[in-house]
Amino acid sequence: MASAYPRSPKVLKGGIVAYQLPQLVPTIIAFQYNPDEVSRSIQSRGAAGGGRGDANRVDGPPTETISMSVDIDATDQLEKPDQNSVAVDNGLHPVIASLERLVYPSYPLVIANEALAFAGSAFILAEQAPLALLVWGPKRVLPVRVQSLSIREEAFDQKLNPIRARADLTLEVLTYRDLDVGNPGYWVYLAAFTQKEVLSTLNTLGDPGGIRSMLPI
Structure with a gap:
């Protein structure tokens, strides 16, 4: 349905883009609805040991x-079955499968390793998610690893395909300490x-002058 306010700004949609390296053809999971909130937890990695002056x-x-939490709903697609045959036949299975693949190793590598193991080979290929x-948004693009994925399917069609679901995602940000320099995520x-360094210099909120006048150093 068209917006009642034609001049209202277009809201960007968030999402997750997945690459099965070394291939650079991505799987794009665009959020149908942006989450209402995003919770971030940041914990410092304090150096072990050390003496005075290393605090x-x-x-x-x-x-x-x-x-x-990401909500997924096939209702709009099912209202126009002639234009959305995939949703009619499969419901939300394709979207859910794409989310689940974020925590699975590459399918071709799994099959190759199973064949090698069956043949008695001692060499097994590395299986990576x-x-x-x-x-x-343009100011927050981060390499992540899915720590946990919980999917609650809330409604189904006549063939028991899920047509409404919620996915709860917990993502760990991967840093330069976690990724090899040859990895694009690095x-x-x-x-x-x-x-982040540039944005921090733009902080103008509050009254820093009042605080500055009380600094002992």
């Missing part, structure tokens, strides 16, 4: 986790780190 020493960047990027994190 502010840290062991790399902080550990950051991001939690959100996709590189996932959380895209939450550079995505450094770009976000650089942007």
Whole structure:
């Protein structure tokens, strides 16, 4: 339905983009509805040991986790079945499967390893989950690993396909300490780190002058 306010600004949609490296053709999971809230937890990595004068020493960047709930609903698609045959036949299974694939290793690698194991090979290929990027506006694009995924299916069609669901995501931000320099996520994190430095210089909220007058140093 068209907006009653044609001049209202278009709201960007967040999402998750996944790459099964070394392939650079992404799987894009665009949020149908942006979450109402995003919870972020940032914990400093204090350096172990140390003596006097090392109180502010840290062991790399902080550990950051991001939690959100994403609502998915096929009602609008089912109202126009001729234009949405995939939703009619499958409900929300394709979207849910895309979310679940974020925590699974590559299917071709799994099959290859099973074949190698069956043949008695001692060499097993490394099975890695996709590189996932959380895209939450142009100022927050971060490489993440899915710590937990909880899906609550709330309504079903006649074929028991889920047609309304909520996915609760907990994401761990991957840093330059977690990723190899050859991994594209390494550079995505450094770009976000650089942007954070720039944005912090733009902070003009509050009255820093009053605080500055009380500083003892």
